[in-house]
Amino acid sequence: MRTVFKVLLPILIVAVAFGVFRVLKATRPEQEPPRVQERVWRVEAEAVQPRRLAPELELYGRVETPDLLRAAAPAVARVTEVAVRDGDRVRAGEVLLRLDERDFLPRIDQAKAQIAELEADVASEKNRYETDQLALEQEKQLLAIARAAVGRQQRLKSEKVGAEQALDEARQAEAQQALAVSGREMSLADHPSRLAALKARLDSAEARLAELQLEYERATVRAPYDGVVSGVEVTTGDQVAKGEVLLRMYALDSLEVRARIPAPYQAELIAALADDESLTATARVGDAPIELTLDRLAGEADPSGVDGLFRVGAQAARLRLGQMLTLRLHRPEREGAVAVPFRAVYGGDRLYKLEDGRMVGVRVESLGGRVDASGEERLLVHSPELRAGDRVVTTHMPNAMEGLRVESTAGPAVVDTDAGASDGVEERTP
Numbered sequence: 001m002r003t004v005f006k007v008l009l010p011i012l013i014v015a016v017a018f019g020v021f022r023v024l025k026a027t028r029p030e031q032e033p034p035r036v037q038e039r040v041w042r043v044e045a046e047a048v049q050p051r052r053l054a055p056e057l058e059l060y061g062r063v064e065t066p067d068l069l070r071a072a073a074p075a076v077a078r079v080t081e082v083a084v085r086d087g088d089r090v091r092a093g094e095v096l097l098r099l100d101e102r103d104f105l106p107r108i109d110q111a112k113a114q115i116a117e118l119e120a121d122v123a124s125e126k127n128r129y130e131t132d133q134l135a136l137e138q139e140k141q142l143l144a145i146a147r148a149a150v151g152r153q154q155r156l157k158s159e160k161v162g163a164e165q166a167l168d169e170a171r172q173a174e175a176q177q178a179l180a181v182s183g184r185e186m187s188l189a190d191h192p193s194r195l196a197a198l199k200a201r202l203d204s205a206e207a208r209l210a211e212l213q214l215e216y217e218r219a220t221v222r223a224p225y226d227g228v229v230s231g232v233e234v235t236t237g238d239q240v241a242k243g244e245v246l247l248r249m250y251a252l253d254s255l256e257v258r259a260r261i262p263a264p265y266q267a268e269l270i271a272a273l274a275d276d277e278s279l280t281a282t283a284r285v286g287d288a289p290i291e292l293t294l295d296r297l298a299g300e301a302d303p304s305g306v307d308g309l310f311r312v313g314a315q316a317a318r319l320r321l322g323q324m325l326t327l328r329l330h331r332p333e334r335e336g337a338v339a340v341p342f343r344a345v346y347g348g349d350r351l352y353k354l355e356d357g358r359m360v361g362v363r364v365e366s367l368g369g370r371v372d373a374s375g376e377e378r379l380l381v382h383s384p385e386l387r388a389g390d391r392v393v394t395t396h397m398p399n400a401m402e403g404l405r406v407e408s409t410a411g412p413a414v415v416d417t418d419a420g421a422s423d424g425v426e427e428r429t430p
Helices: 004-027 105-156 164-218 265-274 314-318 419-423
Strands: 039-044 045-047 051-053 056-064 070-072 079-080 094-101 221-223 227-232 245-250 256-263 280-285 288-302 305-314 325-329 332-338 352-356 356-364 363-373 376-381 391-393 406-408
Touching: 056 305, 056 363, 094 245, 105 164, 164 221, 256 265, 256 288, 256 325, 265 288, 265 305, 288 314, 288 325, 332 363
Parallel strands: 039 406
Antiparallel strands: 045 391, 051 332, 056 256, 056 325, 070 245, 079 094, 094 221, 227 245, 256 305, 280 288, 280 325, 288 305, 332 376, 352 356, 352 391, 363 376
């Protein structure tokens, strides 16, 4: 009996252990299968509204004027007064500078004296002409008498009464009188030439007097219009030469801004100007905006572009000649333009929409930048695939791709605690 018990006891223990194992196996909890987690990237997105907008072009320009006045000395003279300084604003007719009148008046008096002398010569020539006319009549009468005397002496000689010497003397007197008549006639014939020469000299003297008087008038330099003095080259007491620049000034309403327009935009702007389309630009001087209008393009261009000349509006008083400006040119408007942050565009021609939690790529045409009302510069793009209300992903992602799972930062998110969370990436279980 004891032998049987010793044999059955191990078997019983093994059976009980097996039974416990089966019970434990049958009652163990079910382990959930591992779930695949797809990473969800948190991004910013904003709704878009295609509109008619004008892209802008940032340009760098310089203030200049085609009407810079350079007041020069009319003659050699000494400066007696300088009434303005560089930068002064002046009004039309205001005295800017004076030259010594003593450098001008003596020459004017000399020219007047020469004119008086020539006028006297003209009067004398006219009197001479009248005298020659009277003398010619008398000399013709004397010539007739001399000829009659020759005829009488010839008759006496033929009658053997007159002497040969008397006939010769009569002929000599006739020849002398004929010569006197010829000289008087020549003098009368030369009268128009002598009178014309005198009048020419008189005209020259009068022109010289007018020139000297004009120089004297210009000895007092006055502002021809309202403007700004841009430079004074002399001071009181300076001796200046004829033609030497004394000062410079310009009119505020003549200011314009010259800016280089890159070649890719040249054809677009030429076409807009040809269609009489008004193209405006804005610059800032301090906190004040300056309104400009593209007036024309320069006559010459080069491979880099062409100069645009912008007309300044009512704020011209804020500008100064030679000032450098940064201006934004408003290009022709485009329909269906959408303003997005520059970071939203990849490669210049692609952005992503947010649809059903996925990134959907959209090909776009880049139109140019534009500064919005808040002062932020945005990129204008156009695509027929962008419609009002579409949400565009504005977070720039190095791993951006079609179909990438994303979620707007406006929605809920679960922060992953694994290694991915150390990269600042949030995940959700799909």
